[in-house]
Amino acid sequence: MFRFTASPPLALYVHLPWCVRKCPYCDFNSHALRGELPATAYVDALLADVLREIKHIHEREISSVFFGGGTPSLFPPAALARLLEGLQRYLRIAADCEITLEANPGSVDQARFEDFRSAGVNRLSIGVQSFQADSLHRLGRIHGPQAAVAAVETAHAAGFDNFNIDLMYGLPNQGRPAAVADITQAIALAPPHISHYQLTLEPNTAFAARPPALPEDDAIYAMQIDCQTRLAGAGYQHYEVSAYALRDRRCRHNLNYWSFGDYLGIGAGAHGKVTDLDKGKITRYEKLARPMAYIREATAGEAVAKSHQLSAQDAVLEFMMNALRLPEGVPRKLCTARTGLPWVCFEAAVDDARNRGWLDITADDRVRPTALGMRFLNNLLGCFLPPD
Amino acid sequence: MTTRRLEQIRNFSIIAHIDHGKSTLADRLIERSGALSQREMAEQVLDSMDLERERGITIKAQSVSLDYTARDGRTYQLNFIDTPGHVDFSYEVSRSLYACEGALLLVDASQGVEAQSVANCYTAVEQGLEVLPVLNKIDLVSADPDRVVQQIEEIIGLDAADVLKISAKTGQGLDELLESLVQHFPPPMGDPDGPLKALIIDSWFNNYLGVVCLVRVFDGVVQPGEKIRVHSTGREFTVDQVGIFTPKQTSWQSLTAGRVGYVIAGIKSLDGAPVGDTLTHASQKTTVPLPGFKVVKPRVFAGVFPVSAEDYEDCREALAKLRLNDTALRYEPETSQALGFGFRCGFLGMLHMEIVQERLEREYGLNLITTAPTVVHEVLTTRAEVLEVHNPADLPPLGEIKEIREPIIQASILVPQEYLGNVIKLCEDKRGSQKSLQYVGNQIALEYEMPMSEVVLDFFDRLKSASRGFASFDYEFRRFQVASLVKLDILVNGEPVDALSTIVHRDLAQVRGRELTERLKSIIPRQMFEVAIQAAVGSRIIARSTIKALRKNVTAKCYGGDITRKKKLLEKQKAGKRRMKQVGKIEIPQDAFLAVLQVDQANK
Numbered sequence: 001m002f003r004f005t006a007s008p009p010l011a012l013y014v015h016l017p018w019c020v021r022k023c024p025y026c027d028f029n030s031h032a033l034r035g036e037l038p039a040t041a042y043v044d045a046l047l048a049d050v051l052r053e054i055k056h057i058h059e060r061e062i063s064s065v066f067f068g069g070g071t072p073s074l075f076p077p078a079a080l081a082r083l084l085e086g087l088q089r090y091l092r093i094a095a096d097c098e099i100t101l102e103a104n105p106g107s108v109d110q111a112r113f114e115d116f117r118s119a120g121v122n123r124l125s126i127g128v129q130s131f132q133a134d135s136l137h138r139l140g141r142i143h144g145p146q147a148a149v150a151a152v153e154t155a156h157a158a159g160f161d162n163f164n165i166d167l168m169y170g171l172p173n174q175g176r177p178a179a180v181a182d183i184t185q186a187i188a189l190a191p192p193h194i195s196h197y198q199l200t201l202e203p204n205t206a207f208a209a210r211p212p213a214l215p216e217d218d219a220i221y222a223m224q225i226d227c228q229t230r231l232a233g234a235g236y237q238h239y240e241v242s243a244y245a246l247r248d249r250r251c252r253h254n255l256n257y258w259s260f261g262d263y264l265g266i267g268a269g270a271h272g273k274v275t276d277l278d279k280g281k282i283t284r285y286e287k288l289a290r291p292m293a294y295i296r297e298a299t300a301g302e303a304v305a306k307s308h309q310l311s312a313q314d315a316v317l318e319f320m321m322n323a324l325r326l327p328e329g330v331p332r333k334l335c336t337a338r339t340g341l342p343w344v345c346f347e348a349a350v351d352d353a354r355n356r357g358w359l360d361i362t363a364d365d366r367v368r369p370t371a372l373g374m375r376f377l378n379n380l381l382g383c384f385l386p387p388d
Numbered sequence: 389m390t391t392r393r394l395e396q397i398r399n400f401s402i403i404a405h406i407d408h409g410k411s412t413l414a415d416r417l418i419e420r421s422g423a424l425s426q427r428e429m430a431e432q433v434l435d436s437m438d439l440e441r442e443r444g445i446t447i448k449a450q451s452v453s454l455d456y457t458a459r460d461g462r463t464y465q466l467n468f469i470d471t472p473g474h475v476d477f478s479y480e481v482s483r484s485l486y487a488c489e490g491a492l493l494l495v496d497a498s499q500g501v502e503a504q505s506v507a508n509c510y511t512a513v514e515q516g517l518e519v520l521p522v523l524n525k526i527d528l529v530s531a532d533p534d535r536v537v538q539q540i541e542e543i544i545g546l547d548a549a550d551v552l553k554i555s556a557k558t559g560q561g562l563d564e565l566l567e568s569l570v571q572h573f574p575p576p577m578g579d580p581d582g583p584l585k586a587l588i589i590d591s592w593f594n595n596y597l598g599v600v601c602l603v604r605v606f607d608g609v610v611q612p613g614e615k616i617r618v619h620s621t622g623r624e625f626t627v628d629q630v631g632i633f634t635p636k637q638t639s640w641q642s643l644t645a646g647r648v649g650y651v652i653a654g655i656k657s658l659d660g661a662p663v664g665d666t667l668t669h670a671s672q673k674t675t676v677p678l679p680g681f682k683v684v685k686p687r688v689f690a691g692v693f694p695v696s697a698e699d700y701e702d703c704r705e706a707l708a709k710l711r712l713n714d715t716a717l718r719y720e721p722e723t724s725q726a727l728g729f730g731f732r733c734g735f736l737g738m739l740h741m742e743i744v745q746e747r748l749e750r751e752y753g754l755n756l757i758t759t760a761p762t763v764v765h766e767v768l769t770t771r772a773e774v775l776e777v778h779n780p781a782d783l784p785p786l787g788e789i790k791e792i793r794e795p796i797i798q799a800s801i802l803v804p805q806e807y808l809g810n811v812i813k814l815c816e817d818k819r820g821s822q823k824s825l826q827y828v829g830n831q832i833a834l835e836y837e838m839p840m841s842e843v844v845l846d847f848f849d850r851l852k853s854a855s856r857g858f859a860s861f862d863y864e865f866r867r868f869q870v871a872s873l874v875k876l877d878i879l880v881n882g883e884p885v886d887a888l889s890t891i892v893h894r895d896l897a898q899v900r901g902r903e904l905t906e907r908l909k910s911i912i913p914r915q916m917f918e919v920a921i922q923a924a925v926g927s928r929i930i931a932r933s934t935i936k937a938l939r940k941n942v943t944a945k946c947y948g949g950d951i952t953r954k955k956k957l958l959e960k961q962k963a964g965k966r967r968m969k970q971v972g973k974i975e976i977p978q979d980a981f982l983a984v985l986q987v988d989q990a991n992k
Contacts, residue, residue: 013948198944217914221939242944257948271949284951318951321958325946375940376916378961385962 002280002315002340008261010060011253012091014046014083015267016072017291020107023140024206025168025199029269029289030070038295039079045298047086049266049287052302054090056264056274062091063261064098064253067121073103077115084120098162098252100125105151106143113158123251124155124163125195131185132178135171138212152189162249164193169227170220171199172212179223180230187234192249196227197242241325241377258322259330260338268294280340282310315339316346317384324359324380329368332361353383393575394646399467399604400573401484403509404494405502405860409524410470413494413556414452417468418635420562421454451589451602451648453632458570466569467632467648469589482511483663487589487604487648490518490573492565493546497523497531497553500831501539502860503802509544518573521548522565527555535829542828543802578645584608584616586643586651586667587678593709597629599655603667604648606678611642615670616653618661619677624670625653625660659708663715686718686734687795687865688844689778690741691759691887692748693730695969695978699754700729706752707731710744717744722779726885726971727757727981732778735761738844757969759887759981763840766793766868780889783875786926792891793868795840798823800833800862807855808832814854818842819893837866841891876901878908879922879929883972887981901931907983912976914938919974 018033065087067080080101087093100123101116113124128148130136136144143151155163165186169179186194198220201207214220228238236244240258243251256263265272269289275282285307288294297303310318319339323330335346350367353359358373358380373380404410454466469484485491491512495501512519521540523533533553540548552568554561586603594600603610610616610630617624631639632649643649655661666677694703707719718734735741741761748754767775767783768790777783783792799820803811805827811834815822820838827833843863851859874897878888888908892900901923908921912935923931941961946954968975 200944217939218936224940241942241946254947257946263948265948269949271951273948286949317955317958321946321951321954372916375942376938377942378958379916379941381958382962382965385958 002282002312004275004277004280004340005337007058007060007277008275008338009063009256010057011064011066011256011261011263012050012062012087013253013263013265013267013270013272014065014067015069015265015270015287016042016067016075017070017268018074019069019071019104020074020142021140022206025139025202027202027205028068028070031291033074037074037076038291039076041295041299042291043079043083043086045295045303046083046266047090049298049303050087050090050264053264053266053272056262056272056276057091058277060092060262061094062087062097063094064256065093065100066253067099067101069102071104071107071127072101073107073112073116077112077119080116080121081119098123100164100251100253102127103151103155104141104143105147106141108151108154110154110158113154113160117158117160122160122162124160125166126151126155126163126191127166128152128186129166129168130171131182132174135174135178135182138172139168140206149185149189152191156190162192164195164251165189165191166195166197168197168199169223170215172214174215174223176219176223176226180226183227183230187230187236193243193245193251194231194236195243196231198224238327240327241374258325259334260319260322275340282315282340283307284310312339312341312345313386315341316349317381317386320346320349320384321381323367324369324373324377327369327374329360329362329366332365332367335367349383353380356380356383358383394578394580394644395575396462397465397467397576397646398490398570398573399469399488399576399646399648400490400492400569401469401488401512402492402494403505403512403519404524405496405499405505408494408496408499408502408505409556410494413492413524413554414468414470416556416559416562417454417466417566418452420566421456421466421634451633452635453648454634456566456570459567464570465647466566469648482515483589485512485515485517487587488517489576490520490569492569493519493521493540493544494524495521495536495540497526497533497536498528500532500536501543501802503800503862504860506544506802507800507862509546519546520552520568520572521546522552522554524554524556526553527558527560539829539831543831543833576646578605579607580609580645582607582645583672583675584610584667584669585675585678586610588661588663588665588667589648591661591663591712593712597652599652599657599661599712601651601653601655601661601667602648603643603651605643605645607645608669609642609644610651610667610669616651616667617670617672618655619666619668619675620662621660621665623660625655627651627653659712661712686716686736687840688735688737688741688761688763689732690735690761691722691724691727691730691757691779691981692719692733692745693724693727693757693759693887693969695755695757695967697728702752703731703748703754703756706748706754707733709752710747714744716740724759724781724887726887726976727759727969730757734778738848755967757887757978757981760890760983761844762891763795763844765795765873765891767791768793780875780891781886783891791870792873794871794873794891796837796866796869797840797843797863798866799836799838799843801836801851801859802828802831802833802861803855803859804831807858808834810854811851811859814847814850818847839869839871839893840865874925876904877924878904879920879924880912880971880974880976881920882922884924885971885976888983897925898930901925904983905931905933908980909933909935911980911983912974915974916941917973 017029017031018037019030021032099121101121102125104127129139131145131148133145167182167186201211231244238244239250262274268291270287273284286305287303288297288305294303336343360368360370362368402410451469455463456466457463469487493509537548537551540546552565554565585607586605588601588603590602591599612627614627615624616627629639629652630643668675694700711717716736719731722730722732745758765777767777769788770790815836818838819842820836823835825834851861872894873891874894876890876892876897877884905921905923914935918937919935921933922929943954968977
């Protein structure tokens, strides 16, 4: 039994699982669309699903909503509008709520972006990945460099002043100049936020089955440093392992994950994490992953596939897995507040990590990874794994 | 006392090279006796250890008793005692043969005679066994019986004019084989009414029954309820059960002279029933024991260390249990600065070492680091003492060494003519000197003397690749001989790692040092800091390689739904580290300690 003094902030994740086709590196719950997108049935299912989430809310406002996928921009704007109206009805959405929609170049036009905007979406996350034709082709993306640029320009034109560009580096056959060219091009398009990820080969993907030849580790690291230098030069603050933002444009929704906030998850394969103050427990759950099964079960009654309660060891490790992704770290008090556990549960591992030079406690009492700890985050997190 | 022929019993074994079809033949014999159903026959039953079945070799002696009704209308009990086929286990072979009166020499009719079969066949002849040559796989298109018969006559010197031709696979020739077996092999001699004398051929531990002894009864009778004594220890036990393997364990009312079977007598302690010992009745205080077996000396030594220190006692217990039925295995406690507490183990050869290591890991669940095997060296000190050095780390300081002597073996190699050049070159590379070269049919029989350390390294693998698998090989120890040897040390970030030291020929030190540092560079994963690997003789650095620092170890993405999978990733990384040994600040994988073995392969 954990002891909480206050509920963590609450966000909402909505999963829209359909894509035009599945990319070879993608390990998310996405499904190539065959035939008509069942938008009406899916919105009905989501609204039925969210109703059963109300028990987890405990009078909290929703601070952010994230429509992830899949390719949510494939969704008809009218269906999305109906969904958002429904959510407004059942939930208390904060006045300044950040509402993000993932969009892929090649599935958008200006009218569509304007419609999403009038439906209530106020932030876009655009899956550009690269501006090089060769790289986009290898990544199995359906768009070309022009469409990538056009998508960003369209976002601007549709009146979005808050959006993100997803870029990847360490791509098959990619050299340092190509990686730098990508980041330079991205910066030139002036997005308020850039997510800059190293490509990783995830299990159960086409790339895992037939791994492409990737650049050497040292070359990838050199790309990272080059790109980080350019991002910093252009005023982007590095606030998470792979996230860079202009002032005030950090992603609120993701920051909620990284500071171990609560979130509801609705939609096929969506994950949620909720804190029950009275019972003193933290629960993670997962919805049915296959879209048709999800629609059927959510509409009929219950779409939770599995759920489990966190042990104290889980809570400590998972808190750190999130919080230590932030170079600025988190207030030490947040460790105890969000996990409901006393500091003594963290102390030995924190001391171990400090002795190894991977972790700091700052003068203003923040727990923060050192520069070395940031580079070797997995080693640092190893300190928080339960002993054998 | 009346010793007589026990007419209706035949005790025999099969001498065969790996793959020449011994297990298949054994299966056919069992099938013929009807002891097992078709379903139970689904797998080859005799190689019962997982390891044996996987590798297709026999490690331990096993026995099967079969009833066979011959053409003379009488039913014979045929006791087949299995023998290992590999050169490392020649000791086990002589043990198995001791309990037999006859041996089938099973030769693949297309592959011909191999060096190991020759050696085992000589052992059988020396022990007075009747040897019956049998050609197997006669149904294959590639079978060349005339050539192989000629080989048997020329290489082994057996009269193979009336050789039996069979196919264990199809069953062809099996009837003739069983008949000849009954007619040619002498029945055992013994006195069923005399005082009990039973030889322990093998023994193993069963969790439910305690120690199970496989015995050959030479005289007398043993039955449940009787008090027996283990001769060497003088300890007495009450017999619970006796019986035979059909191959199912089948209990009998008694085991009489001439028979091979098992005795279970509530023996709990690991050393209660040493192999080679004699069982008598407790009342027989003055019986002279059977001769038993000569004690074999291990020739190859290696350090065996539990990865985590808590497993030390488990490791000791596991070694004790293995030693119970593997008398060739030696072990003594060893302490390494790098690897902590472990054991210096002595083995018959490389395969024996691998088998022991695998059994420790699989059957006893131990996580181990094995150091590269080394041979025993003799050191003559300046004080005129002769030391036997089992471990390079134990070599006295240079100033105290007058000379170092290394073990020399005589290698016998059989090779088809077309690969002769390759094999001679290999033997010369391995510092061998030729003793003889003889043409035998279209094969060549070579005798070489060479340092045993070269054989331990990777000789067998390279012989196989030099001859496309056709050469066969056997060796025996000859003598210790003075050689110009030095200790090659490996330093990791300036710290010597004792478990990586080797003794090498002075002329090869530079090359080995370079190969070893390069090899270690490829095995030791990059760390958070740069790691220097140096090879040194005394205080002189002779080679160096550098492992560059790892740049980062971060998971690129982590959002709400990912956490469970990313957590598994961290756990996997940690488990990977658990299999490594922390030496100072550096994590060294287990393979690194065997790197010495692989240097040559890496460069071929």
